[in-house]
Amino acid sequence: MLLLAILSAGESYGYELVTRLHAAGLAGIGAGTVYPVLTRLEREGDISSRLVPSTAGPARKYYALTAHGQQTFTSAADAWRGLANTVEPLLAGAVSSKEL
Amino acid sequence: MRLIDIARREAFLNRFTWYAQDYPGYVKVKRELRRELTLTADEVGMPAAIASLGHPAQLAAEYLSNLERPYPRxxxxxxxxxxxxxxxxxxxxxxxxxxxxxxxxxxxxxxxxxxxxxxxxxxxxxxxxxxxxxxxxxxxxxxxxxxxxxxxxxxxxxxxxxxxxxxxxxxxxxx
Structure with a gap:
């Protein structure tokens, strides 16, 4: 879902996605986690890729969200918000009772 | 790219291949990882690029866990x-x-x-x-x-x- 969220803002390549996750505070997510997920998302049709020539050597693979991926992202984001809305009052209640 | 970096990259990819040999299409994945490592090394250096992928066995396990179902080995x-x-x-x-x-x-x-x-x-x-x-x-x-x-x-x-x-x-x- 996080990768889909980043890609919904525009296309990007593998290592850039990793650095953007790190910048967002998710330092524990490495390229070793991101690349397999990108492979799966592409296989499932949520993202597409294209090769862009690079001055550094081989062509760089850029990923972009597909229409199917946009639907997947919207569903996942709704589910996440629903879960957060359910959990947050419980956590707030637990904190309040502890303060008493 | 320096020879030592190429050697590091290929050593990592060979170890990954060993662990990922039961992943359908692992040759394509290996090719993509080689490309990503080469490009990432240009930004952060080969040791850091390899380190970001973690242990080859763990990386292969991540790929296998992303399959929709388990495959024969x-x-x-x-x-x-x-x-x-x-x-x-x-x-x-x-x-x-x-x-x-x-x-x-x-x-x-x-x-x-x-x-x-x-x-x-x-x-x-x-x-x-x-x-x-x-x-x-x-x-x-x-x-x-x-x-x-x-x-x-x-x-x-x-x-x-x-x-x-x-x-x-x-x-x-x-x-």
């Missing part, structure tokens, strides 16, 4: 079949040595026996020490049993029958 199965063959041959050799010792203990001679479906003539005399055997269909059956059975078990051949990961998970939860 044909490469692992070859080792199982080899182990089965090793046991069969080892038992055959041990049995033959035992027969030869027994013949020597009774003063020498020849004996016809059937070892794992294979007729074998053992001879241990002052003039000759030999074993003569003739392969038969029964030999083939023994060979196939010793290799094919471990191969199929090692491959987890039942994974050929498609079953969704969700179904497998729900089943495991139900039990």
């Amino acid at each position: 044909w490469s692992t199965a070859v080792w199982w079949a080899g182990a089965g063959l090793y046991v069969l041959v080892g038992l055959g050799v041990a049995y033959s040595l035992g027969v030869m010792d027994s013949l020597a203990a009774v003063g020498g001679g020849s004996v016809d026996l059937v070892v794992f479906g294979t007729p074998v003539k053992f001879t241990n005399t002052a003039e000759e020490i030999s074993t003569q055997f003739q392969l038969t269909p029964a030999s083939f059956v023994w060979f196939m049993t010793a290799t094919a059975a471990p191969y199929l078990i090692g491959a987890r051949a039942w994974r050929l029958w498609p079953r969704s990961r969700e179904a497998a998970i729900s089943e495991s939860h139900a039990t």
Whole structure:
């Protein structure tokens, strides 16, 4: 879902996605986690890729969200918000009772 | 790119290939990882690029866990079949040595026996020490049993029958 969220803002390549996750505070997510997920998302049709020539050597693979991926992202984001809305009052209640 | 960096990259990819050999299309994944490592190394250096991928075994496990269902492990199965063959041959050799010792203990001679479906003539005399055997269909059956059975078990051949990961998970939860 996080990768889909980043890609919904525009296309990007593998290592850039990793650095953007790190910048967002998710330092524990490495390229070793991101690349397999990108492979799966592409296989499932949520993202597409294209090769862009690079001055550094081989062509760089850029990923972009597909229409199917946009639907997947919207569903996942709704589910996440629903879960957060359910959990947050419980956590707030637990904190309040502890303060008493 | 420096030679040492190429060596580091290829060493990592070879180790990854070993762990990911049961991933369908792992050659393509290896090719993509080589490209990503080369480009990332240009930004942060090869050691950091490799470190960001983690251990090759863990990386392969991540790829395998992202499959929609478990697949047979044909490469692992070859080792199982080899182990089965090793046991069969080892038992055959041990049995033959035992027969030869027994013949020597009774003063020498020849004996016809059937070892794992294979007729074998053992001879241990002052003039000759030999074993003569003739392969038969029964030999083939023994060979196939010793290799094919471990191969199929090692491959987890039942994974050929498609079953969704969700179904497998729900089943495991139900039990």
